[in-house]
Amino acid sequence: MLKVDHDMKVKFLHGFSHKTRIQILECIKEEEKTVSQIVEDIQGNQSNISQHLACLKGCGIIVGRQEGKYVYxxxxxxxxxxxxxxxxxxxxxVESDVATCENHIE
Amino acid sequence: MLKVDHDMKVKFLHGFSHKTRIQILECIKEEEKTVSQIVEDIQGNQSNISQHLACLKGCGIIVGRQEGKYVYxxxxxxxxxxxxxxxxxxxxxVESDVATCENHIE
DNA sequence: CACACATATTAGGTATTGCTAATATGATAG
DNA sequence: CTATCATATTAGCAATACCTAATATGTGTG
Incomplete structure (x- = not known):
């Protein structure tokens, strides 16, 4: 059994738990993109996307690299x-089954 | 590229985004358990665990099976x-990097 | 059927997360 | 060094997720 810090695991997985973040990940899955490209691709607002990017970065899922005035x-x-x-x-x-069920935790 | 419904994906991944749910998953990873066993193993409270189980089930991650008065x-x-x-x-x-970073989205 | 035990559900308050709008930082070009 | 463009940060409000306590359902047993 691998030794993985529990809180870190929670933090990492938390990164995948939001619609916008999934969209971002799908959007940059094959190739890195600048913030503005992402904003345009998923029709988001700049501040919001930037926050989600910070989240994903903080979770260790993505990395950013500055090149000139762009960040990829x-x-x-x-x-x-x-x-x-x-x-x-x-x-x-899983698809067929999940479709039928509505409950989140509340 | 596989065709996966986006909202379903979000819902599925949401299941992994909470400490207690991760604990539950680790706890039943190798063998199925009853609710009360899980409650005891992770020192939770019955109602709370039950809600998280419903969530995990709704996300399509786990399945429950009734056997007598227990549910496995x-x-x-x-x-x-x-x-x-x-x-x-x-x-x-990822571990080494994530450790150093604090930001969630807020 | 009444009781005990296992699990599920509900209600309501509290905390966390996410959004928008405004502003700040940082980089390049002129 | 000023202006402009790209990105990040902040603040405050809105929405969602979560927790606890109480109650309900469901299953077996005497």
Whole structure:
């Protein structure tokens, strides 16, 4: 069994738990993009996207790299890319069932 | 590219985004358990755990099965188990960096 | 059927998260 | 060094998620 800090795990996974963040990840899955490209691609507002990017970065999911006046964001590494792919694979299977159920925790 | 419903994906991933839910998943990763076993294992309160179980079930991550007066919860399938394992693998790598960063979205 | 035990649900308050709008920082070009 | 463009940060409000305590449902047993 691997030793992974529990709080860190929670923090990491928290990164995947919001619609906008998933959109961002899908959007930069194949190639890094600048903030403004992302904003345009997913039709978001700059401040909001910037906050979510900070969140994703803080969670260790993406990395940013400044180039001139642009900042390029991309997935942290190949493993994260594989994880995103795996989400889709697992979901293929789960899909039919989840559709029918409405409850979040409340 | 796989076709996965976006909202469903968000919903599914939401399941992994809370400390207690991660604990539950770790707790039932290898073998299914009853609610009361889970409550005891992670030192939670019955109502709260029950709500998180409903959430995980609604997200398609776990399944429940009634047996007599007990309900056994276990991971939905082997793929979900692999996903959990993969979290740990990816985290091994990310770990050093995330530790230093504090920001959630706020 | 009444009781005990396991689990689920509800209600309501509290805390967290996320949004928008405004402003600040930081980089390049002229 | 000023103006402009890209991005980040902040503040305050709105929405959502979460927790606890109470109650309900459901299942087996005497």
């Amino acid at each position: 964001y991309g997935l942290r590494n190949q493993q994260v890319r594989e994880l995103l792919t795996m989400f889709d694979v697992v979901l293929e299977d | 919860y276990g991971l939905r399938n082997q793929q979900v188990r692999e996903l959990l394992t993969m979290f740990d693998v990816v985290l091994e790598d």
